[in-house]
Amino acid sequence: MAQIVDRRLNGKNKSAVNRQKFLRRFRKQIKKSIENVIAERSVTDLDKGETISIPKEDTSEPFFHHAQGGHRDMVHPGNREFQTGDKIPRPQGGTAQGDGSEASDSGEGEDDFVFELSREEFLQFFFEDLELPNLVKTKLSTITETKKIRAGHTSEGNPSNINVVRSLTGALGRRMALRGPYKKEIKTIEAKLEDLLKRHNETDQIIIDLRDRIIYLKKRIKRIPFIDSFDLRYDNRIDQPMPTTQAVMFCIMDVSGSMGREEKDIAKRFFMLLYLFLTRTYEKIQVVFISHHTIASEVDEEAFFYSRETGGTVVSSALKLMSSIIQERYPTNDWNIYAAQASDGDNWHNDSKICVDIMNKKLMPFVQYYSYIEITADRHQNLWEEYAGIESNWDNFAMKKIEKISDIYPVFRKLFQKRES
Amino acid sequence: MTVKTKKFRPISETSDWTFELIEKYHSEIERIAKNFGLSTYPVQLEIITAEQMMDAYSSVGMPVGYSHWTFGKEFVKTEKNYKRGQMGLAYEIVINSDPCIAYLMEENSMPMQALVIAHAAYGHNSFFKNNYLFTTWTSADSIIDYLLFAKTYIADCETRYGEEAVENILDSCHALKNYGVDRYKRPPKLSLLEEQNKQQEREEYLQSQINELWRTIPERTEPARDKTSSHFPSEPQENILYFIEKHAPLLEPWQREIVRIVRKIAQYFYPQRQTQVMNEGWATFWHYTILNQLYDEGLCTDGFMMEFLQSHTNVVSQPAFDSQYYSGINPYALGFNMMTDIRRICETPTDEDREWFPDIAGSDWQTSMDFAMRNFKDESFIGQYLSPRLIRDFKMFAITDDDKNRQIEVSAIHNKSGYQNVRSILSEQYNLGSNEPNIQVYNVDMKGDRSLTLRHTQHRRRPLDKSAYEVIKHVRRLWGFDVKIESIDEKDKIVKTYECSPSIS
Known part of the structure; x- marks a missing residue:
């Protein structure tokens, strides 16, 4: 008779170790492939896995085998018109040569080894060797949440927490303890009875008394409750304060007429990247969207990315708004504050000076990191010139220029490169 | 075939499987297999998921394997192909062990499960147990233990000496x-x-x-040996x-x-x-025979048979050499047809068969097939049993590809003068000895730089692929000193030398 074993519940990730080994070995090639891929990804699917292709020759394992050439006899099936002695031109490329060459009719080029990365793996590679700068400056954690942890057992509690094993063990012990004296007495009486019965009859009073006593004692034993309310034990859980890390991310974008669809798309990708990156470090993240033209307003995500306004640009309005939001809602000793600003750099010319002033006094001392990206294909605009001063004064300020979509990834990597301390 | 006797009711009517059904089908298949005289290891059927099948796949069917990136590579490849639907996972993986473990994938329908049980758990199983190569060279009872030892040992080394x-x-x-x-x-x-x-x-x-062996202090007592003796x-x-x-x-x-x-x-x-054609042919022959018997006894429905036959036909199809799907001779097709052919020769031999196979023509087919299964490997099996009839059915032809000639020559086709030739060439095609380059350890320079010389004896002037340069680096890593390969032709003349530069270690 055969044995039928259901293995479906056994671990299915037996290959996980080997998979990791494979990824580690080809990390260089995978990273390169990711860099190519990232430029073509659309805004919304940054969070997915990815198809990676790396050169096949890199992954091949060499072994001794024959090359073409020499003398070779072979048998093939499906003869149609050949007769013995026919000469056929040698096929080029050697696909009809049976073993040795792998004929591939699949869509991918034969030179690439193609496979899928999961979302986790993808992000792992993507954010590898990037870091959030200045992590330690403000208090990293605030105690806002608690976690239930197990802490032994109690005799009081909620019925759903009854620990059955503990309770019954207790009950068993109690019953044994209470039964003890009675049982002992029964034993001695029985011994005595046996002794007395040699000399007395069943009807003698002394025997009857002793028999009654035994019945009485047995009744007592029976009356010991199987389980009593003070046997009950409850799993005890207590609240343990849990440090949580939290951050707020300000996305500031210029929505004036000069920012077209394409620029907004670039900005959005950049913000997404930053958001994903922050989620790897912080458990709780809030995002504040501030859009501005001549006046700034806090908007929701939809409006932030898709509404379109016209008019001039006053960047300082957004900075003022950000500063006031921080004061109102995000006390700086509880929150890690990050800001990313995207603009085409075109600002009302008298305003740029005001911006620098606000930055220096009201923002830079409180934020962990402030990154500014200028999205323009032209030369640097006036805001850039003014911000250049901030960059030299503050460590936690960085700015880069992005011209086209494929710049985002390299720029992002440069902004968050690990720095040698 | 026997007259249809509908004395049983079909075991199941739908294509869904349950543990109960698997057990029922299995016991019928076991009974039929025993009646046909198949001798097998005890069977262990394991139900697994598609993911687990991919795991098993990528570790070349070893149920426990040490970890290495190459298995990870196989895994990501299999996973991708499977997810894209380019490849149905094979129905079966069977392990040459005692008890013989066969995997059933949960996604498969009942007919497929029955097919796998007949194919793997009885076909392959009996081949593993009885073929001379397997009985001589493998120890089915201890392989799992050994693999376990290997896995632990290598994991241990990783922690001790670094991955x-x-x-x-x-x-x-x-x-x-x-x-x-x-x-x-x-x-x-x-x-x-x-x-x-x-x-x-x-x-x-x-x-x-x-x-x-490598003592560096010279032995004083022994006189210096001359060069030839120190080979x-x-x-x-x-x-x-x-x-x-x-x-x-x-x-x-x-x-x-x-x-x-x-x-x-x-x-x-x-x-x-060495036994791919025979092993698959044997297993395919038996799943075909056993399931047909099941049908003849009325134990399975017409729908069951249709599903089975469709998949069976796919497995044994042989595209012609000029088809875009052609990738050499399909071992399932060749093996299955040869096995079926042996039975035919035994049961209804023609004059031609009597001339070519006087020993088995008209003999008891079970005995003759059993003998063939036990005592051959692909090379000798084809050399012995490939019949003219099959050469005609496959329309086989032999070509000679010699790099000294500009064209390929058709050296034999499926006619009277060609049968013998086609048969011996096809047989040679399955000779691992000439398929793989013949490379042997030739000499170690014991007195000098300790370099290792490997000799590649060319087979019909066939050269080594350039991957030899890569392999030689690996040999060097293991040997620790310089390594070279000399290719010698049939007249013992060195025609090419492969060396690895000493800088790579």
């Missing part, structure tokens, strides 16, 4: 795994306990031998990994043990590489 060091050794061993096989000597039986006990002992003994090894050695395990001067004991593990596992798979 990279272990990976390097494994990479190098894998490059040579086809050259880690004893072709003519039966390896000793494996046993887990013994392996573990002996392993320590072996380490010490081996190391002392190496030290003896080492005295005879060329074909088992390169074995030679390295025993004689490489610089390997650590644990590295030698890893070389040994790769060698042992290669040895275990060696019979499978």
Whole structure:
């Protein structure tokens, strides 16, 4: 008779170790492939896995085998018109040569080894060797949440927490303890009875008394409750304060007429990247969207990315708004504050000076990191010139220029490169 | 065939499987197989998921395997193909062990499960148990234990010596795994306990031998030997990994043990590489015969049969050489047809068959097939049993591809003068000895720079592929000193030398 074993519940990730080994070995090639891929990804699917292709020759394992050439006899099936002695031109490329060459009719080029990365793996590679700068400056954690942890057992509690094993063990012990004296007495009486019965009859009073006593004692034993309310034990859980890390991310974008669809798309990708990156470090993240033209307003995500306004640009309005939001809602000793600003750099010319002033006094001392990206294909605009001063004064300020979509990834990597301390 | 006797009701009407049904089908299949005289190891059927099947796939069917990136590579490849639907997972993986383990994938329908049970758990199983290569070269009762030992040992080495060091050794061993096989000597039986006990002992003994061999203090008592007598090894050695395990001067004991593990596992798979056509043919023949019997007894429905036949037909199809799907001769097709043909020759021989196969024409088919299964490997099986009828059915033709001629010549076709030729060429095509380059350990420069020379004896002037340059780096890593390969032609003249530059280690 055969044995039928259901293995479906056994671990299915037996290959996980080997998979990791494979990824580690080809990390260089995978990273390169990711860099190519990232430029073509659309805004919304940054969070997915990815198809990676790396050169096949890199992954091949060499072994001794024959090359073409020499003398070779072979048998093939499906003869149609050949007769013995026919000469056929040698096929080029050697696909009809049976073993040795792998004929591939699949869509991918034969030179690439193609496979899928999961979302986790993808992000792992993507954010590898990037870091959030200045992590330690403000208090990293605030105690806002608690976690239930197990802490032994109690005799009081909620019925759903009854620990059955503990309770019954207790009950068993109690019953044994209470039964003890009675049982002992029964034993001695029985011994005595046996002794007395040699000399007395069943009807003698002394025997009857002793028999009654035994019945009485047995009744007592029976009356010991199987389980009593003070046997009950409850799993005890207590609240343990849990440090949580939290951050707020300000996305500031210029929505004036000069920012077209394409620029907004670039900005959005950049913000997404930053958001994903922050989620790897912080458990709780809030995002504040501030859009501005001549006046700034806090908007929701939809409006932030898709509404379109016209008019001039006053960047300082957004900075003022950000500063006031921080004061109102995000006390700086509880929150890690990050800001990313995207603009085409075109600002009302008298305003740029005001911006620098606000930055220096009201923002830079409180934020962990402030990154500014200028999205323009032209030369640097006036805001850039003014911000250049901030960059030299503050460590936690960085700015880069992005011209086209494929710049985002390299720029992002440069902004968050690990720095040698 | 027998007259249809509808004395049973079909076991199931739908294509869904349950454990109960599997058990019922299995016991019927077992009964039929026993009636046909199949002798097998006990059967263990394991139900697994598609993911687990991919796991099993990527570890070349080993139920427990040591970890290495190459299995990870296989896994991501399989996973991608499967997810894109480019590849249906094979229905069956079966392990040459006692008890014989066959995997059933939960996604399969009942007919497919029955097919796998008949094919793997009875077809392959009986082949594993009885074919001479398997009985001589593998130990079905201890392989799982050995694999377990290997897995633990290598994991242990990883923690002790670092993953990279272990990976390097494994990479190098894998490059040579086809050259880690004893072709003519039966390896000793494996046993887990013994392996573990002996392993320590072996380490010490081996190391002392190496030290003896490579002693640097000159022996004063012995007069200096002349060059010819110091040829080492005295005879060329074909088992390169074995030679390295025993004689490489610089390997650590644990590295030698890893070389040994790769060698042992290669040895275990060696019979499978030599009997693909026979093994698959035998298993396919039996699933076909057993399930037909099941149908004749009225135990399965017409729908069941249709599903089975469709998949069976796919498995044994043989595209012609000029088809875009052609990738050599399909071992399932050739094997199945040869097995069926043997039965035909036994049962209804023609005059031609009597002339070609006087021994088996008209004999009892079960006895004759049993004999064929037990005593041959692909090469000799085809040489013995490929019939003119089958050569005609497959429309086989032989070509001669010689790089001295501008054109390929058709040397034989499926006609009277061609049968013998086609048969012997096809048989030679399955001869691993001439398919794989013949490379042996030729000499070690014991007195000088300790360099190792391998000799490649060309077979019909066929050259080595340029991957030899890569392999040689791996040999060098294991050997520790310079390595070169000399290609010699049929007149013992060295025609090409492959060397690795000493800078790479």
